[in-house]
Amino acid sequence: MAHLVELIDVYKIYGEGLESEVRALDGVSLSIDRGEFVAVVGQSGSGKSTMMNVLGCLDIPTRGEYLLDGADVSELSDRQLSKIRNKQIGFIFQQYNLIQSLTVLENVELPLIYQGIDPIDRRDMALEALERVGLSGRIKHHPTEMSGGQQQRVAIARAIATRPPIIMADEPTGALDSHTGLEVLAFLQQLNNEGSTVILITHDNGIAATARRVVRLSDGKIIDDSPQDVDWYAPVKKD
């Protein structure tokens, strides 16, 4: 069976041919199967954010093949890429990326609106997602009225509202205190236990240790890719 995600010799090069060219991804090959919990770890500038953008269909690689569920992403139209981001992938960002002018409920409903789900079902699905993150009491609030941890939970609710097979989290704990950060990580583990494929991008080895598999990036190259044992119910403390 095909891998869920497969990168084959992928390059992302900025300013190719110039003296100042930057190889954010320098011949990366990686495959991830359904149900995996993978942490991509690297220092800043290692190319991990570029990898996440490529994996999340937010950016197109300069060279190489990216197969998502067996389909070559480079051959897809903008419209099809939008559909993939909408249905296959749930994004969780470091800066939450909530829309400030919308309420919590409206933020969570947004991907469902773009899916064209009718208002009643949409509301139910969004409320269910908010209940899972423990925020069903604050649906009328605006993101600015909430703490960082709460905002990240709204972002998680938005990511899981469409029940996507893949969750991509880019430094999800980066802007949070350690306690709240651990809660978020525990939640990602729970999603993984329920069957979602989770891809976690971080610079923090302690956080990466919560994943079953760690991929280390440096200078746009994978330098280590190894599975590890994880105690699911007691995530490793942050350093």
Add this chain to the structure above:
Amino acid sequence: MNLWQAVKMAWKSIWGKKGRSALTILGIFIGIAAVMTIVSVMDGYKRAMLAQYAAMGTGMLNVSIYNWAYDDEGNDISKDYFPDLRAFCDAVPEIRGVSPQGRLYNVAVSYGTKNTANMQRQYDDMGNPVGDFPPDMYYGSDQYSACNNLKLARGRDLAALDMSKYNQVCTIGADAAKMFFGSSNPVGKKLLVGGTGYRVAGVYASRRTENSGNVNSNLDNFIVFPYTDQRMLGGEKPSEFVIKLRDSDDMKEVKTRVNGFLKGLVPNENFYVYSNDQWQQYEEQALGMIGGVLAGIAAISLLVGGIGIMNIMLVTVTERTREIGIRRAIGAQRSGIVAQFLIEAGMLCGFGGIVGIGVGTVGSLVLGKLLFKMTIYPSFPVTLGAFSLSVAIGVLFGSYPAAKASRLQPVEALRAE
């Protein structure tokens, strides 16, 4: 994403920046108000003009014969052309009637305490005549009423015998009757004209219609004397005549025949024949031109307003680059982003249009009263047109910013602060 969602989003965004939105639509609202006022006032004036032409009657030929002659002492010894013209017209079946169209000035008319010598042509702020207003005085034939679209309300009309016998009679318009005689019946009563008694033979019904406004305040305020009374009352022999046709379609042919007849009658071709339809056409043309120029000026203000919209939408797109990135990341299509900004621009201008329509309606009413003493409401097509125009401007000038927003790469948009 459905339309209703997009409309709701656009509304939130507009309402979220009330002050800025209000300033943005200022240009559109002024432009729409100006266009609406101009178009509807022009429209109203044209309707009034047409109503007035209709009141005076269509299918009329005006004849001018300027072959005056004087003796050594300066007395008018011009020929009276009317009998010949009358005889000709009677023989043409397409002609309904013919009458001299002379005016009588500077002769006082009185009845009881009402005396035109004491009356002044005064108007109030709205241009309506104030108090008693001196009537216009005309010389006419027994066919004057037929030529001027007049219907008898009381008594009898002028008759051919009144001309040949130099009878001292007259007929009067509805307003003149009211002014001199109040509610009593004028028929048979005598008006003193220049000291001589003239019996009122008949009263005409009002020609005023709802649309005629005050464009001609003396439409019903006049006295008609048999043209032969000119011998007693003064003035020169008639030189202006009016020929009324049964059907204005025959205008061209009858005009040619009248011209031919007059060539044989008047020496040196000292005459001129013109149809009032011609004047109407000229006036409509002139009006259309003025309206076009004014509407053009207003359209420029709309253009400026549109550019303002484009400018502010570009700012909005820049400000919301990150939001666009987020929306794209969670699945918005390019078309969804385009729709969002187009609807926002269209709605913004639509609101401007609605305010503009309100102000334009008030403007039409006020200007209509001030300039033409008429109640002018913008017509429904004008209103609908103004609204559609404002939305169209929003969509037109919003399309560049919207396209720009949709072309942002998700990953770059997400990086924006």
